[in-house]
Amino acid sequence: MTIPTSSSISVAQARVAVLGAGKMGGILLQAFLKQNILRPDQIVATVAHEDRALALSAQWGVEVTTDNLAAAKQANVILLGVKPFQIAGLMEEIRPALDGTKLLVSFAASVKTAAIEEAAGMALPVIRTMPNTPSMLGAGISALCSGKNVLPEHLQLASALFEAVGRTVVVDEKHMDAVTGLSASGPAYIYIILEALAEAGVKVGLPRDIATLLAAQTTLGAAKMVLDTGYHPALLKDAVTTPAGCTIDGILELEEGGLRVTLIKAVMRATQRARELAAG
Numbered sequence: 001m002t003i004p005t006s007s008s009i010s011v012a013q014a015r016v017a018v019l020g021a022g023k024m025g026g027i028l029l030q031a032f033l034k035q036n037i038l039r040p041d042q043i044v045a046t047v048a049h050e051d052r053a054l055a056l057s058a059q060w061g062v063e064v065t066t067d068n069l070a071a072a073k074q075a076n077v078i079l080l081g082v083k084p085f086q087i088a089g090l091m092e093e094i095r096p097a098l099d100g101t102k103l104l105v106s107f108a109a110s111v112k113t114a115a116i117e118e119a120a121g122m123a124l125p126v127i128r129t130m131p132n133t134p135s136m137l138g139a140g141i142s143a144l145c146s147g148k149n150v151l152p153e154h155l156q157l158a159s160a161l162f163e164a165v166g167r168t169v170v171v172d173e174k175h176m177d178a179v180t181g182l183s184a185s186g187p188a189y190i191y192i193i194l195e196a197l198a199e200a201g202v203k204v205g206l207p208r209d210i211a212t213l214l215a216a217q218t219t220l221g222a223a224k225m226v227l228d229t230g231y232h233p234a235l236l237k238d239a240v241t242t243p244a245g246c247t248i249d250g251i252l253e254l255e256e257g258g259l260r261v262t263l264i265k266a267v268m269r270a271t272q273r274a275r276e277l278a279a280g
């Protein structure tokens with residue numbers, strides 16, 4: 001079967017292999033299907049174990065295998081979704097399927113486009129992305145950056161896939177580890193904040209389900225205010241904070257507790273770790 005090369009295809013003609021369809025790959029794959037960006041016959045996925053492949057194939061309604069090489073052979077867009085330290089081994093496995101026309105899109109943290117190009121042993125387009133788990137609901141954000149052989153058409157194709165699961169930003173590759181520490185790890189920080197706010201609600205007497213709803217919808221609403229109004233968060237905070245009111249007392253506690261410094265340090269630490277991950 002001849003398959004169109006990645007620089008000449010539209011999303012409708014893409015044959016996508018998701019190699020390493022774990023938590024993030026599975027979320028992307030299911031979101032591509034749910035958002036009708038890809039049909040089931042356009043997707044093949046791989047996982048490490050045969051029994052899991054069978055179960056996921058039945059669950060997702062797409063071909064799932066443990067054979068990375070066979071999956072890569074039938075695809076013109078290959079998503080690399082294994083753990084960062086496994087990328088080199090995966091590239092070794094699929095190298096015979098690569099011919100310089102296939103588009104590689106890695107969403108592994110830490111691994112540079114140059115490392116993937118080198119492992120491929122040929123000039124081929126490599127795009128690095130960093131999505132996050134809210135992609136499951138079409139509410140993700142993915143940053144994309146291009147390797148040296150990427151044409152505008154390749155970036156357009158990859159952007160179209162990731163726009164289907166949320167917003168996208170194109171960044172210089174030097175920012176990818178910072179993106180990882182902020183928006184890819186970020187949902188975990190927000191869940192902790194949400195959980196803590198809900199606990200706080202319980203402490204001041206609210207039923208847990210109501211406290212969780214209040215915390216989650218408040219987080220969603222505040223984020224939407226920042227995104228939709230374009231106002232600086234400080235301005236929006238000031239509008240909540242009545243002089244001598246109650247909010248300023250809450251803010252005093254947050255500042256004393258060092259919330260800002262803690263969050264800054266969290267992103268710094270995660271970014272630092274993202275710089276190291278590819279080494280294993």
Ligand SMILES: NC(=O)C1=CN([C@@H]2O[C@H](COP(=O)(O)OP(=O)(O)OC[C@H]3O[C@@H](n4cnc5c(N)ncnc54)[C@H](O)[C@@H]3O)[C@@H](O)[C@H]2O)C=CC1
Nearest residue numbers: 020021022023024046047048081082083084107108109184
């Ligand atoms: N979980 C997240 O929120 C995000 C994860 N990532 C990146 O996604 C990648 C995967 O992370 P997770 O999905 O969290 O981990 P995971 O462990 O859920 O997924 C890894 C998948 O790779 C499969 N796998 C392992 N060896 C394989 C092999 N040789 N051939 C085929 N499949 C193989 C496993 O079966 C598993 O399904 C990582 O590189 C991570 O940096 C990127 C952004 C966000």
Ligand SMILES: O=C(O)[C@@H]1CCC=N1
Nearest residue numbers: 109180181184185277
């Ligand atoms: O924790 C991790 O390493 C992955 C990458 C960013 C989010 N999860």
